[in-house]
Amino acid sequence: MPPTVGLTVFRIAQEALTNARKYAGPAHASVQLTYHRERITIEVRDDGGGTPPQEGPAAVGSGGYGLVGMRERVALHGGTLTVGPQADGGFAVVADLPLTADEAAEAAVQHEGAHR
Numbered sequence: 001m002p003p004t005v006g007l008t009v010f011r012i013a014q015e016a017l018t019n020a021r022k023y024a025g026p027a028h029a030s031v032q033l034t035y036h037r038e039r040i041t042i043e044v045r046d047d048g049g050g051t052p053p054q055e056g057p058a059a060v061g062s063g064g065y066g067l068v069g070m071r072e073r074v075a076l077h078g079g080t081l082t083v084g085p086q087a088d089g090g091f092a093v094v095a096d097l098p099l100t101a102d103e104a105a106e107a108a109v110q111h112e113g114a115h116r
Contacts, residue, residue, distance in 0.1 A: 001040060008095075009097070011070070012081075016093040020046040029045065038099055
């Protein structure tokens with residue numbers, strides 16, 4: 001995967017897991033990375049019952065740049081970020097990051113090589 005996309009994926013996972021640890025209470029968290037032909041999707045979900053992290057001016061005032069930073073990183077790549085409570089409890093962070101044709105081909109080759 002291209003280094004800038006890889007760093008963004010890493011930082012999203014890191015921040016989402018940090019938020020789960022801080023806000024989910026006793027919970028389990030999962031991280032799923034899915035390679036698509038033209039994009040990479042990262043999903044971080046927890047099954048906790050804690051309070052979702054704040055977003056916006058109140059969060060920034062309290063030192064919480066996590067969700068804001070994730071949105072900015074994803075926007076730089078032209079991707080989408082969905083965050084919020086899950087219907088069955090817990091909280092989810094889902095980011096879709098597009099790849100150019102060259103990046104998608106490179107990711108596919110690396111992914112294939114990793115499964116041999």
